[in-house]
Amino acid sequence: MRAIVLSTVLFFGGAAVAGCPEYLNHDLRKLHSQELINLCEMSPGQPLLIVNTASHCGYTKQFKGLQELNDQYRDQGLRVVGFASDDFRQEANNEEEAANVCYVNYGVTFTMFAPTHVRGDDANPVFRELAIQTEAPSWNFNKYVVDSTGKVVMHFDSSTSPDSPALKKAIESVL
Template identity: 40%
Template sequence: MERRSFLAGLCMVVPSLSFAAPRLQFSSIDGGQIDFDAWQGRPVLVVNTASRCAFTKQYDALQALYDRYRARGLVVLAVPSQDFRQELGDNAAVKEFCELNFNLDMPMTEITSVKGPQAHPFYAWVRQETGFVPEWNFNKVLIDPDGAVAATWRSRVRPLSGEITKKIEAMLPA
């Protein structure tokens, strides 16, 4: 299958979805929109998260990964999801939980669907491009600086594993 750039070809990739603009946006947990266009030319690690999961402790490693590489351009985007019934009841509770327990300052979306017919367009695009669908919380999708899916990982792969950091380092300036 030909790889298509997510940023450049979303409307072509998912024509049945309607967007206000031909770019991808998530609703931010802080209010407003998170616009992928702002990250063009940078690697982005997108992780579906949940507050009441055995993998929730990965938030610490995600923040450490973000802290280690953000000055060189890495973006880590947390996408809280209730698809696996382990997220708190509302966005305010998720935000407070993450700030108090993990001191997160990485970008975070509102509670968002990541699978099935209600999946956010990002996850629909990843599924179409790669066949990858989150099977549980803390699945990871790495988008390269050109906007293509570079790699995907399941929950058990830790954010600071060599498997992930080597891919990221290869995309960052020295």
């Protein structure tokens, strides 16, 4: 059995934030921007819905439902975050196009990260840890419900729509 250390104390802005797992303590570039976002700073001690996305996938229309989840649960503390990826060869050819799909076509307001690897040896630190705790995504639009300590409480594959009662129940269990 492998032990995983999930809790650390981070210092920024002069304040300590307890409970933010190391795998979330990385500066990641926002989609079609030079802005860097650290999930520990963005959402310390808050539950997350982490999704790997692609702009030209049969599941791309799930952006609409993910935005609805964001709208429904944001005031209760949930942070929805999307990681654009071309690991399944269905991402836009450039970030401007990917951003247009997200922000213009689907009205996404939740945080979207620039294209990154989400599986294999090149996976970013977030998805490396998600794969350890559950499994790596086998396609676009896998959903990981993560509690405020960084533990994955449930993984859903691409075929689970954002309006799924099971997904909503998992989200509500971490709020």
